[in-house]
Amino acid sequence: MTSIENPILPGFNPDPSIVRAGDDYYIATSTFEWFPGVQIHHSRDLVNWRVISRPLDRASQLDMRGDPDSGGVWAPCLSHADGQFWLIYTDVKRRDGAWKDSHNYLVTAPAIEGPWSDPIYLNSSGFDPSLFHDEDGRKWLLNMIWDHNRTGGDRFGGIVMQEYAPAERRLVGPVTNIYCGTELRLTEGPHLYRRDGWYYLLTAEGGTGYDHAVTMARSRNLTGPYETDPAGHVLTAKDAPDALLQRAGHADIVETQTGEFYMVHLCSRPLDETRRKPAGPGAGIHADDVRRSPLGRETAIQKLVWEEGAFPRLAHGGNVPAARVDAPDLPEHRFDAEPTLTRFAPGPLPDGFQWLRTPEPARLFSLTDRPGALRLFGRESPGSQFEHALVARRQTDLAFRAETEVDVQPGDYQHFAGLIAWYGRFKFHYLAVTADRAGDRVLTVYSCPADWPDARVEYPVQPIPLPADGPVRLGCDVDGSELRFRFAAGGDWRDLGIVLDQSAISDEAGNGPGNNFTGAFVGMCAHDTSGRGRPADFLHFLYEAR
Structure with missing residues (x-):
């Protein structure tokens, strides 16, 4: 060595x-x-x-x-x-x-x-x-x-x-x-x-x-x-x-x-495509040479x-x-590689995963209510600073894929759950299973890319009808500043046909360098803004560097 x-x-x-x-x-x-x-x-x-x-x-x-x-x-x-x-x-x-x-x-x-x-x-x-x-x-x-x-x-x-x-x-x-x-x-x-x-x-x-x-x-x-x-x-x-x-x-x-x-010491690795100005129209996402570091x-x-x-x-x-x-003059000491696929079982939350803010995790999730699944209880909205049912792991690679499978029966549009690329309350991309006004299950995307002064949420796809029941597989593929969502409901994977700005999920996006201090996560979440705490079950989680 x-x-x-x-x-x-x-x-x-x-x-x-x-x-x-x-x-x-x-x-x-x-x-x-x-x-x-x-x-x-x-x-x-x-x-x-x-x-x-x-x-x-x-x-x-x-x-x-x-x-x-x-x-x-x-x-x-x-x-x-x-x-x-x-x-x-x-x-x-x-x-x-x-x-x-x-x-x-x-x-x-x-x-x-x-x-x-x-x-x-x-x-x-x-x-x-x-x-x-x-x-x-x-x-x-x-x-x-x-x-x-x-x-x-x-x-x-x-x-x-x-x-x-x-x-x-x-x-x-x-x-x-x-x-x-x-x-x-x-x-x-x-x-x-x-x-x-x-x-x-x-x-x-x-x-x-x-x-x-x-x-x-x-x-x-x-x-x-x-x-x-x-x-x-x-x-x-x-x-x-x-x-x-x-x-x-x-x-x-x-x-x-x-x-x-x-x-x-701390450091960051800005994306190559945000380090320099694009050569012309369509050559890159940012035309102002704003460096962005999703890994934090x-x-x-x-x-x-x-x-x-x-x-x-x-x-x-x-x-x-x-x-x-x-390297120093010390004997080499390796550790086992982290598994790419996480299966859930009763006991502590698997290594690598964390949640937000609260010391009362039993109000957010359970590994025993449905053995073999992570049950998240829908709590407050993605903008909450108090009880937010989000369990996630760090993004540690500039290119990766993540997948999960969610079993959820949203009774109405106030209940939604799914896969999220997360930085903070005003920086996220969220692929969610929810319901439309008629109560039918649909798939939608909530995106808050932190580029707007009012941090409003946009809806980049029309709701996609889903089967009335059964688990839904959700996936995302990230390559530098680009994120693509996909899903499968009883069949092959389907790409949503949109590209979201993953560079917005970074310290520098929004209020400028130094005003935010964490980094991108990817994980599972459930929300129920009705206050009823309705659950969503996640059957596994996969993270793999590409």
């Missing part, structure tokens, strides 16, 4: 925090409004990774009902000290406008699989918290501070620090602002390291769009003053628009057991050279992220 291919965590996996415990490596990534909260990945060679835990899995730890799209769990920090794992996370209740309501908590566990404790409330002064364990045993919480009095688009007030007292289970002592960043502004994502008599402060800057960057500063004293690396940003793609990995930033560093250093912000890794007394540097030179980097 000689190299690592980026990204190491494809699809929506942003804001990585990495820690080594013995010979094991773990990366925690943000999950935003998806439940359970925080996704923890495991590796033993920094090349092969698998999801091993989602620790915030009960109401006492996390309740995101009412959280906005791209709210919820931001930028977790995972560390290991004193024989246990420490996980810091934010639950963002408001993210738009002059104010943010961002509450920071701490949970701990003796092992990465848990059991994870109930949370300890820390503060609400800002987001991107991290916990630094100093050599003397004291612990310090860092976070960016939100300054609502600032204007001009930068309300990031710097990186603040306060001591955490484990015995008292609270923050103590003064709050100190230790670093205000560079002229790139929007300073966030702090991580602190102690090495060679220096405290090294790693931050993210420039916002999470295409000006994103990683900046490092250092000080002989814990509370500063911190001197910024005179060479500039350690990592950024802001001046390299042709690099494969864009929006590179929000990083963390780990040292291997053999003394090598690696940096994990992913996690990549870079090898570092960190000489004694010096700032770290990318091993391949410069500060632009590489698509392929040298």
Whole structure:
């Protein structure tokens, strides 16, 4: 094994925090409004990774009902000290406008699989918290501070620090602002390291769009003053628009057991057809060169050279992220490949699937009411921030096919269920079985491509009559920016004859880069806007890269 291919965590996996415990490596990534909260990945060679835990899995730890799209769990920090794992996370209740309501908590566990404790409330002064364990045993919480009095688009007030007292289970002592960043502004994502008599402060800057960057500063004293690396940003793609990995930033560093250093960071891969202007009419979907990344912000890794007394540097030179980097001197450790076809059975929801916001999944779905099927109970509309019966998995490939089979008897047009390509409440394409005004079963498409200021839903096909009963197979085929729906009702597959804009299911679509923070999902959903909670049964789910 000689190299690592980026990204190491494809699809929506942003804001990585990495820690080594013995010979094991773990990366925690943000999950935003998806439940359970925080996704923890495991590796033993920094090349092969698998999801091993989602620790915030009960109401006492996390309740995101009412959280906005791209709210919820931001930028977790995972560390290991004193024989246990420490996980810091934010639950963002408001993210738009002059104010943010961002509450920071701490949970701990003796092992990465848990059991994870109930949370300890820390503060609400800002987001991107991290916990630094100093050599003397004291612990310090860092976070960016939100300054609502600032204007001009930068309300990031710097990186603040306060001591955490484990015995008292609270923050103590003064709050100190230790670093205000560079002229790139929007300073966030702090991580602190102690090495060679220096405290090294790693931050993210420039916002999470295409000006994103990683900046490092250092000080002989814990509370500063911190001197910024005179060479500039350690990592950024802001001046390299042709690099494969864009929006590179929000990083963390780990040292291997053999003394090598690696940096994990978020990135995105814009679709080729949205990177450049089309040559002429009909040559592409977008004529304004708006880059779009349906897979969202992913996690990549870079090898570092960190000489004694010096700032770290990318091993391949410069500060632009590489698509392929040298692997560490560690034994290869592979995991079994994920199955393409999911069959449902009583027990926990299969790995890879999540739902939205609520810690009460029994109100959304059941794996026991009809053994061999996932039963979804139709709840509120696709625009709901509270109870939305949607179970989905990340889109991890630029080209893929997905299929399911739904058995549903909608009594009227307020009840509908099916296959959905989903980003958020105003960005989705939905192939649904429902009923017409006469109560007869029909197939329809609801599309909200996020291009319109009022985010209205369009109906790109006339309702298609379906048999009165029996399961209906639903499928979608995605190739870059194009999505095609198909269905089968007792016969061969039929294409709907329309092409939908899958690039609209991305961070950048709608309000511009950086205003949305998740990524595309594909999955199953049921809605019943009458409030009766009528069910739909899904018999299997298939996801296959193409």
